[in-house]
Amino acid sequence: MATTLWPAATITLLLLLLCSSIPNSESQQEYVNNKQLNCHQNDTNSTNGNLCNSVSSCTSYLTFKSSVPDYTTPVSIGYLLNSTAADIASANNITDVQSIAVDTLITVPVTCSCSGPYYQHNASYKIKALGETYFGIANNTYQSLTTCQALMAQNTYGERDLVAGLNIHVPLRCACPTRNQSEAGFKYLLTYLVSRGESISSIAEIFGVDRQSILEANQLSDTSVIFYFTPISVPLKTEPPTNIQRAAAPPDSSPPPPAVAVAGDSNSSKKWVIVGIVVGVVVLLLVCAALFFFCFYRRRLVQPPSPTPVAKAFSGSTTTEVTIPTTQSWSLSSEGVRYAIESLSVYKFEELQKATGFFSEENKIKGSVYRASFKGDYAAVKILKGDVSGEINILKRINHFNIIRLSGFCVHKGDTYLVYEFAENDSLEDWLHSGTKKYENSVSLSWVQRVHIAHDVADALNYLHNYTSPPHVHKNLKSGNVLLDGNFRAKVSNFGLARTVEGEGDDGGFQLTRHVVGTQGYMPPEYIENGLITPKIDVFALGVVLLELLSGREAVGRDKNGSGEQMLSVTVNQVLEGENVREKLRGFMDPNLRDEYPLELAYSMAELAKRCVARDLNSRPQISEVLMTLSKIQSSTLDWDPSDELERSRSVSQISDSR
Ligand SMILES: *[C@@H]1O[C@H](CO)[C@@H](O)[C@H](O)[C@H]1NC(C)=O
Ligand SMILES: *[C@@H]1O[C@H](CO)[C@@H](O)[C@H](O)[C@H]1NC(C)=O
Ligand SMILES: *[C@@H]1O[C@H](CO)[C@@H](O)[C@H](O)[C@H]1NC(C)=O
Numbered sequence: 001m002a003t004t005l006w007p008a009a010t011i012t013l014l015l016l017l018l019c020s021s022i023p024n025s026e027s028q029q030e031y032v033n034n035k036q037l038n039c040h041q042n043d044t045n046s047t048n049g050n051l052c053n054s055v056s057s058c059t060s061y062l063t064f065k066s067s068v069p070d071y072t073t074p075v076s077i078g079y080l081l082n083s084t085a086a087d088i089a090s091a092n093n094i095t096d097v098q099s100i101a102v103d104t105l106i107t108v109p110v111t112c113s114c115s116g117p118y119y120q121h122n123a124s125y126k127i128k129a130l131g132e133t134y135f136g137i138a139n140n141t142y143q144s145l146t147t148c149q150a151l152m153a154q155n156t157y158g159e160r161d162l163v164a165g166l167n168i169h170v171p172l173r174c175a176c177p178t179r180n181q182s183e184a185g186f187k188y189l190l191t192y193l194v195s196r197g198e199s200i201s202s203i204a205e206i207f208g209v210d211r212q213s214i215l216e217a218n219q220l221s222d223t224s225v226i227f228y229f230t231p232i233s234v235p236l237k238t239e240p241p242t243n244i245q246r247a248a249a250p251p252d253s254s255p256p257p258p259a260v261a262v263a264g265d266s267n268s269s270k271k272w273v274i275v276g277i278v279v280g281v282v283v284l285l286l287v288c289a290a291l292f293f294f295c296f297y298r299r300r301l302v303q304p305p306s307p308t309p310v311a312k313a314f315s316g317s318t319t320t321e322v323t324i325p326t327t328q329s330w331s332l333s334s335e336g337v338r339y340a341i342e343s344l345s346v347y348k349f350e351e352l353q354k355a356t357g358f359f360s361e362e363n364k365i366k367g368s369v370y371r372a373s374f375k376g377d378y379a380a381v382k383i384l385k386g387d388v389s390g391e392i393n394i395l396k397r398i399n400h401f402n403i404i405r406l407s408g409f410c411v412h413k414g415d416t417y418l419v420y421e422f423a424e425n426d427s428l429e430d431w432l433h434s435g436t437k438k439y440e441n442s443v444s445l446s447w448v449q450r451v452h453i454a455h456d457v458a459d460a461l462n463y464l465h466n467y468t469s470p471p472h473v474h475k476n477l478k479s480g481n482v483l484l485d486g487n488f489r490a491k492v493s494n495f496g497l498a499r500t501v502e503g504e505g506d507d508g509g510f511q512l513t514r515h516v517v518g519t520q521g522y523m524p525p526e527y528i529e530n531g532l533i534t535p536k537i538d539v540f541a542l543g544v545v546l547l548e549l550l551s552g553r554e555a556v557g558r559d560k561n562g563s564g565e566q567m568l569s570v571t572v573n574q575v576l577e578g579e580n581v582r583e584k585l586r587g588f589m590d591p592n593l594r595d596e597y598p599l600e601l602a603y604s605m606a607e608l609a610k611r612c613v614a615r616d617l618n619s620r621p622q623i624s625e626v627l628m629t630l631s632k633i634q635s636s637t638l639d640w641d642p643s644d645e646l647e648r649s650r651s652v653s654q655i656s657d658s659r
């Protein structure tokens, strides 16, 4: 018995060992995801090629769209892609001298083999004219069958050395079926160019394969977004059809335009449109947009017109009292929308120059932030040095009414230009503090507006802490980073220091940093002293912002005697402790409110702020609790009638402090 068992066990063991020693044999290829647009950023697993993860050589197919003037025959295309005219002709059921109608998608059989870590099919290209760039060759000539990153990695010439007549090596993206795919019956992988109006489903239909297999082949999930003019791998069980019928491009009502361009050339003015994987996402987006405009339009009807951005100076006589709908109707944070907005526009530098009047002084908002006008729509353009992919990556995934929306970006000569939604009324700091007061002679923020702003900011933080995955901490909340739109709704901005935190709450997974950065007056003690990063950093900073809203004072102010510095987070304790709390609070409140505020609610807000700025982080409330308390204050504020206040204030001052 034992003798017969031994060999069996050994074989099993050997088999197991054999299987586990084939590295990565099961992993699929990673979708390039528009990263090919930024030539100076390489992500070696996706931009530079498909990883060589199974057989070392196979037959594969590329797709290519015939284009005038140069590539309209099997011969010329074969020459460009290093395939033979005869092979191309037979794969497409045409003769090899036939000229192909413009924009016909043809399939090109090639040999795909491992070269170093990547699968590729080698071709070579002779530079035709001075001024060609790696990006132009990859995107325009080779129709994204290669990437500028791959070209740069495999050619020794610098961008400026590309002169006419030079031959460059062109690695074309291809792949061979993985073991999993072979087992499932797939024989070939075809590199397909996504074009306008197409989705994974429509591509699956063209080739008669199921959608899931395409998703898997590209490591995509159901909710991922694919971009037009990026290559995608399609696994095939048989040779591709000889006559590819693309899905018709939808009319122009489809998703927003250009996901085009980094500094590079673009001969074609054709605009391509982002293709959502899930048609539903598009529909959802449209519905949400419709909803948004509907709400917006209604608001417009109800309210007095807000100051236009051009005539920004706020005239003293304008009433700033506005009715503001509840936040709930604005928080379009559904999963689908969040993914849909992952697609940011990539602007051309020239577009930005034009929109900002060549970054003119007159369009300067503050620091390196400029106002831009795109066909009459305003946006803010912020110039940042170096790599700001952190901020882009956070903002592109976030969609909340109270968080400034990033609409696109541009990388030019090492600087990044971020294009944001425009906040007409600058920052909260500008409105509150005399030192920075642009609005010195204008009406100050009313109590109602201040409560809404507080609630908005808490809403944004609550979203960051509890509704993003993984949770995020803003880490740099301050009145200067709270922007106000035309209706004085708050938009939290500046995510340069934001980061994710795993393990949220009081006990789980702390993160420590030695690199303590932030703004004095807003940073909690445990962060300054120990570099401890938790969501309570934001709660503390929010407490300070609440105190600024109440008092109109700066986070770090001068002492009464004008000498030492006084932290608002410390001052509040002196105000709210001991005798005559309400009297002291009255003295603390912003004189610009001119007693037009409900003292009881101000007291509740001050109490809340005091808890937020507690020294011990465990005594600070969670942001969800802060938001709830502010919601109550907000709804009580809406019931409050300012004309009662004078009377009430007289009686209140006579009531002794009960709390
Ligand atoms: C390969 O196939 C197996 C079984 O179908 C599946 O469990 C596994 O997740 C697949 N591997 C990859 C990388 O898709
Ligand atoms: C690239 O792939 C390898 C192997 O699959 C993996 O170990 C590595 O973490 C990946 N790198 C990136 C940046 O994704
Ligand atoms: C190829 O084209 C010819 C005529 O151009 C047609 O008769 C034939 O059916 C086509 N074959 C396939 C497989 O489409």
Ligand SMILES: *[C@@H]1O[C@H](CO)[C@@H](O)[C@H](O)[C@H]1NC(C)=O
Pocket: 113, 115, 116, 122, 154, 169
């Ligand atoms: C493709 O080109 C690379 C880089 O020049 C080279 O290492 C590789 O051997 C080539 N592959 C084939 C099949 O010629």
Ligand SMILES: *[C@@H]1O[C@H](CO)[C@@H](O)[C@H](O)[C@H]1NC(C)=O
Pocket: 082, 110, 111, 122, 123, 124
């Ligand atoms: C063309 O492809 C073949 C393999 O099919 C390869 O051996 C050859 O080196 C390639 N030619 C160029 C110029 O890269």
Ligand SMILES: *[C@@H]1O[C@H](CO)[C@@H](O)[C@H](O)[C@H]1NC(C)=O
Pocket: 040, 042, 044, 048, 149, 152, 153
């Ligand atoms: C990726 O980029 C870095 C810096 O830009 C460069 O040093 C590195 O060689 C690149 N890697 C590849 C594989 O191209």
Ligand SMILES: *[C@@H]1O[C@H](CO)[C@@H](O)[C@H](O)[C@H]1NC(C)=O
Pocket: 139, 140, 143, 229, 260, 261, 262, 264, 265, 266, 267, 268, 269, 270, 271, 272
């Ligand atoms: C990439 O190529 C396509 C097709 O030629 C073109 O429409 C698009 O504008 C190009 N992108 C850039 C940035 O040039």
